[in-house]
Amino acid sequence: MKTTEKPMLSMKSWHISFWTSIALLFLIMLLETYTNLDVIIQNTWYNPETKKWWLTAEDFLETRWLWYGGAKRAISIFAGICVAIFIASFFVKFFQIWRKSMVLICLSLLFIPLAVGAGKKMSDIYCPREVSIYGGPYTYQRILEPQNPLNKDNPFPGLCYPAGHASGGFALMMLFFAVPYPALRKWGLLIGLTVGWLMGGYQMVRGEHFLSHTLSTMCLAWAINLLIILCIEKFQKILRLENQYPKLLE
Numbered sequence: 001m002k003t004t005e006k007p008m009l010s011m012k013s014w015h016i017s018f019w020t021s022i023a024l025l026f027l028i029m030l031l032e033t034y035t036n037l038d039v040i041i042q043n044t045w046y047n048p049e050t051k052k053w054w055l056t057a058e059d060f061l062e063t064r065w066l067w068y069g070g071a072k073r074a075i076s077i078f079a080g081i082c083v084a085i086f087i088a089s090f091f092v093k094f095f096q097i098w099r100k101s102m103v104l105i106c107l108s109l110l111f112i113p114l115a116v117g118a119g120k121k122m123s124d125i126y127c128p129r130e131v132s133i134y135g136g137p138y139t140y141q142r143i144l145e146p147q148n149p150l151n152k153d154n155p156f157p158g159l160c161y162p163a164g165h166a167s168g169g170f171a172l173m174m175l176f177f178a179v180p181y182p183a184l185r186k187w188g189l190l191i192g193l194t195v196g197w198l199m200g201g202y203q204m205v206r207g208e209h210f211l212s213h214t215l216s217t218m219c220l221a222w223a224i225n226l227l228i229i230l231c232i233e234k235f236q237k238i239l240r241l242e243n244q245y246p247k248l249l250e
Helices: 011-034 037-045 057-067 069-088 093-123 167-178 182-204 211-235
Strands: none
Touching (some): 037 211, 093 211, 182 211
């Protein structure tokens, strides 16, 4: 299978991709704030008669080993493998072509969850199961609205926006840029989107997130991946990556 020396992105295409993801992020926030799409979609997973979600608390206890804790552990193991391959690339010629790839993936798996976690602490947005329209104790708060006075004195702030659980999955979209073989890059993107939406969808059907929360995490992850690529290309000599494929920006 062939690699390529041709850069994946020009600076023009990088700017288009980055600012498009930021524009989509703000569009999602506007739609969440000024329409009822989130609630309409979330109602699909909630039974108002039984006051239970499509995935009940009992179901979560039975499945969390795979879709919650298991998914997180799998991503952590994958990150550990990437670190090992990066170290091996300095000693084994076979792994040299993957050196930059491993750096990109590890940085993505580090910074995207950190950024999403920071956003959750600042947003003060509650999960669906926590708001009164679904039987919770808090008033429904939209993303761009001023803090609702009814929530002002609550002892526990909202920590549900953006979607945190899906962030590790969407970080894997970096595979699209990191895989040094062009023929496989589309599969890398598909893996990231699939894992991200499986993890995010799992949280939605049990009342942990609205659709906008997961969509925002996806857009934020893409933008952060592009920023990581830009930084790596600027500082690749320091990391001894200048002779490693692929060159990502021209």
